[in-house]
Amino acid sequence: MSTSEYQDRRSSRLWQREVCERLVAGRGTVVAEFFDECASRRRRWSNRPEAARLLEALTDPDPGFDAIVVGEYERAFCGRQFDELVPLLRAAGVQVWLPEVGGRVDLEDDDHRRLMTFLGAQSERELIRARNRALASMKAQAELGRYLGGRPPYGYMLVDGGPHPKRADARWGAAGTEAGAGSSDRRARAVDVRPPCGGDVAGRDRPRAQRAWCAVPVRG
Incomplete structure (x- = not known):
C-alpha cells in the first residue's frame, strides 16, 4: 500500500x-x-x-x-x-x-x-x-495559473511578495511579535481595535456565531 x-x-x-x-x-x-x-x-x-x-x-x-x-x-x-x-x-x-x-x-x-x-x-x-x-494534471494547473493555497503545485515557485500592501498594519503586527505577543494577545488587541472582519460584512459568513476575530486569522 x-x-x-x-x-x-x-x-x-x-x-x-x-x-x-x-x-x-x-x-x-x-x-x-x-x-x-x-x-x-x-x-x-x-x-x-x-x-x-x-x-x-x-x-x-x-x-x-x-x-x-x-x-x-x-x-x-x-x-x-x-x-x-x-x-x-x-x-x-x-x-x-x-x-x-x-x-x-x-x-x-x-x-x-x-x-x-x-x-x-x-x-x-x-x-x-x-x-x-498526475504529472499532466499538475502541469495543466500550473499553465492555467491555478493556485488554491497549500503546497504549491508542480511548476510553481514561491518568491518574495514585496512590501506589505498595508504598511501600518504590518508595522502593528511586527511590533507585537517583537514585543513577544502571541496569537492570543494579538487576537485580543484586534478585538479592541476592531478592524473589519468577515463577520461584519452582510451576506457573508452567516454561520459565524460571534462577529469578532479569532486566534487563527491573526496567527503568523
Whole structure:
C-alpha cells in the first residue's frame, strides 16, 4: 500500500486479509501478516520494510509457514519482481498463492509463468499511467495559473511578495511579535481595535456565531 494519503490503512489491510483468508479457506490458516505502507511497488522487496522482513524469514530453515498468500498481485509485485523471487522460493520450499490463479502458483507450469509475466507488465503499466496522469494534471494547473493555497503545485515557485500592501498594519503586527505577543494577545488587541472582519460584512459568513476575530486569522 504505497498511496497511504489516499487510502484508509485499516480498510485496505482488512480487504486484503479477507481475500487471503478466503483463498486458503479449508486448506490452511494465515499465521503471520506482512503489510507495507508507503512503499511503492516499484521498490524491490529487499527495499520494502515488511517485504524485507519476509525475505529474511525465508532464510530460516523453519520459517513457521509453507506458503505466501498475496491479497492482490499488483500490491506485491511489479515488472519482473516475481521472477526474481522464484529461485529463493524454490530454495526455501515455500509456495505462492494468488487470487488471480485461484490458489497455488505452479512455478513449473508455463501457463502460470506466462500469467505472472502478464500481471507484472500490467502492474508496471498501471503505475506508469497513474504517474503520467498526475504529472499532466499538475502541469495543466500550473499553465492555467491555478493556485488554491497549500503546497504549491508542480511548476510553481514561491518568491518574495514585496512590501506589505498595508504598511501600518504590518508595522502593528511586527511590533507585537517583537514585543513577544502571541496569537492570543494579538487576537485580543484586534478585538479592541476592531478592524473589519468577515463577520461584519452582510451576506457573508452567516454561520459565524460571534462577529469578532479569532486566534487563527491573526496567527503568523
